[in-house]
Amino acid sequence: MSSRDFLWQEPSSATVERLEALAQRAFSLDEAQPFSEQTLVEARKWSRGESSAVRILEVCEAGETRGFAALVTDGDSCLLEAAVDPSARERGLGTALITEALTQVEGEVAAWVHGGPDASSSAMISAQKLAKSQGFVAQRELFKMGLALTDEARASILAAAEAAPLPADIRLETYTEKDAAGWVKANAAAFADHPEQGKLTLKDLEERTGSDWFRAEGFFLAKDGAGSIAGSHWTKIPHHQTGVLEGEVYAVGVTPDWQGKGLGRSLTLAGMAYLARTHYAPGKKLDRIVLYVDAENSPAVTLYRSLGFSPLTIDRQYLATTER
Template identity: 35%
Template sequence: MTLEAVPSPLPSATAALVTELARSAAESDGVHPLSEHTLLHLDGEHPGDVHVLAYAGEPGTSDLAGYAALGPDGSAELVVAPQYRRQGFGTSLLRVLLDHGGSKLAVWAHGRLPGSDQLAARLGLEVTRELYFLRRPTAPLAEPAWPSSITVRTFVPGEDDAAWLAVNAAAFAHHPEQGGWTQADMADRLQQPWFDPAGFFLAVDSTGAVAGFHWTKVHEDEGDGPYGEVYVVGVSPDQQGSGLGKALTLQGVRHLQEDRGLASVVLYVDGTNTAARALYEKLGFTTAALDVQFAPKSL
């Protein structure tokens, strides 16, 4: 076993090996081990990111056994190739993350697969956050009921970026993973093949200011067929409680079901966001999986 911790960015050939490792693990486990954020940061210039590579042979070979990512805020993910599990690679990767992240470390376990709890407990980590993965099959939905003075239009790249970032930051002020997005973060996503402005809805008030949004996503290349995602829904704090969030959710889900003809729609929601979870359950979403975040135990 050889471990190598390298700063951002990864060489393109190494990034391709990590992407293939993640794909192989997802195929075996039925859940993606690395988030979109991590995959987008593999070979881009993102100062402060640390990539940890675990090789069964010598560094730089194609025999990549595991990978871990650590962001400057302490958030982290790791994955071990199915054929190299229970051989110490996961423990070694997590130890490196602890050495670099210290008390700030927060490691996501997607799907909470068997073994993640044991590995975390072995190194003194505990669950500090839960993220629910919900799914809804195609079924009739009510028409959105919009608050007075609100109209809906689609996003215009290059013109609406700054306004969207401002509302996103305000709506997710307590969730920096989402609320801390920069123009570069947004640009990364606007350049992806899946981006479709026709599925990116903005609610604007009588002055033309953005009051909320629903950004949808379509996953095309999946084994169980294409499906839609409630990528992110946000409402300006001064519009919360007006029913705008529900209306925007309905707008996006109806678009995915009716305009795109998708068989199911998924979303992620934080375990602490009980109001949103209750809304999604009323709209027919049910829990399909649970992601958890582990962090060092508080003294």
């Protein structure tokens, strides 16, 4: 067997490039991203020497990258994500990588298992085994839901968006830089109960609006008569896609005072209509609209089901407490 090295990396852009390349290879096989967007945002800040909550562990064999683990500190707890290169699986690397990563954690650790059509998928079964051996317990499920953009679906989305009324006094605009602070505030209010989305800062917003995928024309804001943001729908069309071309209902949020008044439905449809019309690249329409939602978020799951979405895959979060 070749020598195996576990390296806790110092900040460098080369490391992040290797991590992103490995994530892309894993995505090609698993059809699920192993690292969340916030982890990648933290990793890019880390690579530039900025203050960041991430620590990165790389495992190499004979100098070749075989896997990565990322630990993101969040208050008293820590998020763990890891991926093993598709060419190096089923020989104990995942267990070794996670065991090494956990030596650096004290307290609560959460780990996401991304992907799998249902609880009997191979991703979920191997994750379950690994989680059990490390003392992790499943605690949260996230659905990836999808809606195929057939010609018929496109036409019905456009008609429904046209017909969906906005509450009186509300107008729709698209995002400009001067909306940044107002959006962060409205997003925090709408997602007060959401463990990740509700914590987005101005810096996190700027990282995203500065990304190569960002299109302001697909970021819808609902403003009230005083110009305050009552809700928003941010769509996302990721770059470098192959196979099924997806557009995402990235985040729909309505501030508490405006919930239950039809604004969520109108905003969701406005973004869906944009995705139904927009091209990924010249001559290439999108094939599917997707979104990620907590399985227990019944207002949102009910809304999305009523608009024609159905679950495609499940992500599961596991929790453990380490005492060292």
